[in-house]
Amino acid sequence: xxxxxxxxxxxxxxxxxxxxxxxxxxxxxxxxxxxxxxxxxxxxxxxxxxxxxxxxxxxxxxxxxxxxxxxxxxxxxxxxxxxxxxxxxxxxxxxxxxxxxxxxxxxxxxxxxxxxxxxxxxxxxxxxxxxxxxxxxxxxxxxxxxxxxxxxxxxxxxxxxxxxxxxxxxxxxxxxxxxxxxxxxxxxxxxxxxxxxxxxxxxxxxxxxxxxxxxxxxxxxxxxxxxxxxxxxxxxxxxxxxxxxxxxxxxxxxxxxxxxxxxxxxxxxxx
Ligand SMILES: NC(=O)c1ccc[n+]([C@@H]2O[C@H](COP(=O)([O-])OP(=O)(O)OC[C@H]3O[C@@H](n4cnc5c(N)ncnc54)[C@H](O)[C@@H]3O)[C@@H](O)[C@H]2O)c1
Numbered sequence: 244x245x246x247x248x249x250x251x252x253x254x255x256x257x258x259x260x261x262x263x264x265x266x267x268x269x270x271x272x273x274x275x276x277x278x279x280x281x282x283x284x285x286x287x288x289x290x291x292x293x294x295x296x297x298x299x300x301x302x303x304x305x306x307x308x309x310x311x312x313x314x315x316x317x318x319x320x321x322x323x324x325x326x327x328x329x330x331x332x333x334x335x336x337x338x339x340x341x342x343x344x345x346x347x348x349x350x351x352x353x354x355x356x357x358x359x360x361x362x363x364x365x366x367x368x369x370x371x372x373x374x375x376x377x378x379x380x381x382x383x384x385x386x387x388x389x390x391x392x393x394x395x396x397x398x399x400x401x402x403x404x405x406x407x408x409x410x411x412x413x414x415x416x417x418x419x420x421x422x423x424x425x426x427x428x429x430x431x432x433x434x435x436x437x438x439x440x441x442x443x444x445x446x447x448x449x450x451x452x453x454x455x456x457x458x459x460x461x462x463x464x465x466x467x468x469x470x471x472x473x474x475x476x477x478x479x480x481x482x483x484x485x486x487x488x489x490x491x492x493x494x495x496x497x498x499x500x501x502x503x504x505x506x507x508x509x510x511x512x513x514x
Contacts, residue, residue, distance in 0.1 A: 264343070273346065278489050281489060291317070294319070321373065343490065375428045382439055389457055398451055399432050403454055413469050
C-alpha cells in the first residue's frame with residue numbers, strides 16, 4: 244500500500260499465515276517440528292516432508308487433528324528429483340497452491356565426527372548430496388512454480404558454520420564435532436540462497452535464510468558447559484526460539500526482505 248500513514252495498517256495481520264500452504268522438509272526433526280507447529284498456529288496448511296522412517300504422514304495427521312485444518316504428510320528423499328516432483332504434484336493436487344517452502348532437512352552423518360584427514364569421498368558426497376542437492380532440487384522444483392505464479396517465500400537453513408568456522412575448543416572432552424563437509428554444504432546453501440534472492444526478486448519470490456545455532460537436544464553435560472563458555476548468552480537455544488523467525492520470513496511481515504540470513508545464534512558470531 245502506497246502510504247506514509249501507518250495508522251491504517253493491521254500489523255498483527257502481517258504475521259498471519261492463514262490458509263497459506265507451506266512445505267517444510269525435515270519436518271520431523273528437532274527444528275522442523277517447531278517450524279511445523281508454529282506455522283500451524285499461525286493458520287497455515289502445513290506439508291510435512293521427511294524420509295519414510297520419520298513418518299511425516301503421522302505427524303501431519305496429528306497436526307491436522309490438533310489445529311482442525313487440512314495438513315499433508317509426504318515421505319521422500321529430497322536428493323531425488325522425481326520424488327521432489329511427486330511432492331509438488333501431491334501438494335498441488337491436495338491444496339491447489341504453494342505459498343512457502345522451508346528447506347529444513349539435513350544429513351545426520353555429520354553428527355558422527357570424522358577428522359578431516361579421514362573423510363571418505365562417500366561420506367563427503369552423502370552430506371553434500373542431501374544438504375545441498377536436496378535444497379537445490381526443492382528450490383528448483385517448488386521455487387520455479389512460485390516464480391511462474393508470481394509469488395512465494397522460500398526459507399533455507401544454512402548454519403553458523405557457514406558464517407564462521409567451528410571453534411574446535413567447543414568439542415574438547417566430548418564425542419561431538421562438526422565435519423568439513425557440513426560447513427561446505429551449508430556455505431553453498433548460503434550462496435545458492437543469495438543467488439536465488441536476486442534471480443527471483445523481480446518475480447516476487449523472496450528467498451531468505453535462518454541460521455540456528457546450538458539447539459538443545461539432550462546434549463552431553465560437558466558440551467553444554469563448553470558451549471556456555473563460548474556463547475555471549477551463555478546457553479544453548481531451544482527449537483521454539485528458532486521458529487518465530489520463520490513466521491516473520493514466511494509472512495507478509497517481511498514483504499521487503501530478501502537475501503537475508505537471520506541469525507538466531509545468541510550472538511555466537513558477534514565476538
Ligand atoms: N540443531 C542445531 O543446533 C542446528 C544448528 C545450525 C543449523 N541447523 C540446521 O537446521 C536444520 C534442522 O536441524 P535439526 O537439528 O532439526 O536436524 P534433525 O537432524 O533433527 O532433522 C533433520 C531432518 O531431516 C530429515 N532428512 C534427512 N535426510 C533427508 C532426506 N534425504 N530427505 C528428506 N528429509 C531428510 C531427517 O529425517 C530429519 O527429520 C538443518 O538444516 C540443520 O543443518 C541446526
